[in-house]
Amino acid sequence: MPLKTRDTNERTPQPGSQPVAHLLSIPPRSAVRRAPVETGRTLLVPLELTDGAELWEAVEGSRWHLERWLPWVPFNNAPEASARYAEACVSDWDTGRAVRFAIRDRQSRELLGVVGLDSCVHLHRSCELGYWLKREATGRGIMTEAARACVDFAFARMTMHRIRCAAATDNSASLRVIARLGFRFEGIARQAELVSARWLDHAIFARLSSDE
Numbered sequence: 001m002p003l004k005t006r007d008t009n010e011r012t013p014q015p016g017s018q019p020v021a022h023l024l025s026i027p028p029r030s031a032v033r034r035a036p037v038e039t040g041r042t043l044l045v046p047l048e049l050t051d052g053a054e055l056w057e058a059v060e061g062s063r064w065h066l067e068r069w070l071p072w073v074p075f076n077n078a079p080e081a082s083a084r085y086a087e088a089c090v091s092d093w094d095t096g097r098a099v100r101f102a103i104r105d106r107q108s109r110e111l112l113g114v115v116g117l118d119s120c121v122h123l124h125r126s127c128e129l130g131y132w133l134k135r136e137a138t139g140r141g142i143m144t145e146a147a148r149a150c151v152d153f154a155f156a157r158m159t160m161h162r163i164r165c166a167a168a169t170d171n172s173a174s175l176r177v178i179a180r181l182g183f184r185f186e187g188i189a190r191q192a193e194l195v196s197a198r199w200l201d202h203a204i205f206a207r208l209s210s211d212e
């Protein structure tokens with residue numbers, strides 16, 4: 001019996017085989033800059049090229065407070081490094097890789113820190129929440145307020161499905177922020193980061209758009 005050859009032009013639709021690229025929606029940076037995310041005490045403004053100098057001052061002024069938990073701090077060792085980071089933020093937003101905000105005091109417009117959604121995966125509509133504050137901006141609930149607004153932005157404006165957040169198991173300030181935001185504990189990633197010559201175990205948390 002002759003073998004039945006398959007017509008190469010034949011297309012049998014397979015369940016679930018529809019292309020599903022770019023499921024995330026990334027609001028244009030210019031639009032969010034014109035109408036920043038507002039919280040009670042802060043504005044979340046997309047990081048811009050012009051933020052390099054302020055970022056440098058913020059990191060330089062809080063170096064000891066930040067370097068215990070954030071592996072990039074020692075590499076942020078000159079104003080040019082902050083300028084390059086600002087450039088990367090612009091490019092990452094515009095190409096849909098990450099969405100990072102300057103947290104600004106609503107009254108004075110001073111830069112207080114950064115909150116952002118890194119590692120955006122369009123296919124799975126997922127990302128990672130990251131944040132830091134200048135030392136003098138801590139202890140007032142600013143990050144809880146800003147990170148909550150960032151999470152709301154992800155779910156409401158980017159059609160995000162899953163947001164992951166990780167903190168070192170002994171970073172109690174960050175763990176308290178994550179708890180206040182209603183993230184659920186998923187497990188421990190052992191020795192996930194080498195920070196200041198110390199391996200940090202990470203507690204991994206996530207929130208889904210369908211979570212209460």
Ligand SMILES: CC(C)(COP(=O)(O)OP(=O)(O)OC[C@H]1O[C@@H](n2cnc3c(N)ncnc32)[C@H](O)[C@@H]1OP(=O)(O)O)[C@@H](O)C(=O)NCCC(=O)NCCS
Nearest residue numbers: 069131132133138139140141142143144166167173174176
């Ligand atoms: C993690 C970090 C952003 C948390 O800052 P924070 O000031 O503790 O967090 P918040 O801005 O949400 O403030 C919460 C604190 O302010 C107090 N507070 C005062 N007024 C408040 C208000 N209106 N609402 C909420 N909290 C308030 C809270 O009691 C809380 O203190 P507590 O946790 O000791 O009870 C900060 O410690 C930081 O930048 N650390 C270094 C970088 C870092 O670790 N990044 C995260 C890596 S995973």
